[in-house]
Amino acid sequence: MRDRATSAVIESTIPARLDALPWGRFHTLVVVALGVTWILDGLEVSLAGAVAGVLREEAGLRLTSVEVGVASSAYLLGAVLGALLFGWLTDRLGRRRLFFITLAIYLLATAATAVSWDAASFILFRFLVGAGIGGEYAAVSSTIQELIPARVRGWTDLVINGSFWIGAAAGAAGSFVLLDQLDPALGWRAAFMIGAVLGTVILLMRRWLPESPRWLMLHGFEDEAEKIVASIERQTIGHEARRDPSWPVVRLHARGHTPIGDIARALLKLYPQRTLVALSLMASQAFLYNAVFFTYALVLTDFYGVPPEAVGLHILPLAAGNFLGPLLLGHFFDSLGRRVMITATYAVSGVTLLIVGALFAQGLLTVGQQTFGWMVVFFFASAAASAAYLTVSETFPLEIRAIVIAIFYAVGTALGGVVSPWLFATLIGTGLRWNVFEGYAFGAALMVGAALVEWRWGVAAERKSLEEVCPPLTLVDD
Incomplete structure (x- = not known):
């Protein structure tokens, strides 16, 4: 058990040393072993939709449509509650401990989903899978931010989110x-085991990752933090870095934990404009994504006559656009800057959604053109959405980074998961294209509004250390 010197004043160049490192194998390991969380989330969402039909049949669990919907809601609820609980624990107990716990919960829960025996067990296990994924977002995002050099933090974060x-x-x-290849009674169970197998491999890879030196420094474990940074330097540049006089020194009070009152004070009193920006970015992108991706199958089947079994083929070009956006645009978030690129991607995705929606309402698009239009929209919207998570994770103090990520992730998931799918399903149910367009127009307005909020109050965090972007709450003034 570590001895916490929580009354001490820590003077350290650890943040500067981490930011000064060139990219090395250590950083690649961080990206692969931690960034896989987003791949797992995409895997789970996609699998749940793909096997929903089988689960309603005799080869599955004979679920009703309502029970399938409840299972999806349980996953979202688990993600929200898991993010809040494990985000709070991540700031108190450490990044490393929690990213093992949350991945283990996911691994066990998704394996249990594969052996579900009735509706109740399936819904329970989906809730636990969501809890593991939600907790991963908080624990993993904070760790990645604190280990990746500042000059490439934007591009790295966007690509990881896009994965x-x-x-x-x-x-x-x-x-x-x-x-297609297995008996359906075995096929859906084998599908859920994909996540468990991948999770097991990643769990082993994470053994080689250290605790965040920034978290250790904050909690008074300066010697341990120094050893970890020295080890990373040896792996990356072959030797421990010599002291550079230009490196800024961080002076702060070590503390064991941050009271809830300090969290509220930071969000509402110290940084209210940043809170407004984060809420605007997270809520608007959540509405847009859930509006389209929870109902795109209905649009294709109801308005274009696409057979239900062929709907899945249309997700592949959408997935390509969503990944290519952050991959190709990510570098500009570090070079041109956060405010310029976040404003641009939110505004462009909103305007293109409005254009594609208007063409759809007038019946001017074929099914292929509709899919291509969505692909263009989400090329920009994916970079925008990824930048929302980047903004939340780098513009608030070190002491509350994980819980703040959890709070905004929970708010965004709750808003997008509850409001937009219901609204768009209702609009599509009318059978009138112009009614659906009204929903698209509302989503576009939210994105453009978020762009204006970012332009007015966004933070220029590019190529700056996390401590420069937002000083720790316990910073000692010179």
């Missing part, structure tokens, strides 16, 4: 193969 769509495509392709 959700690699998981979505893999889930769609994997479930198709398994359901």
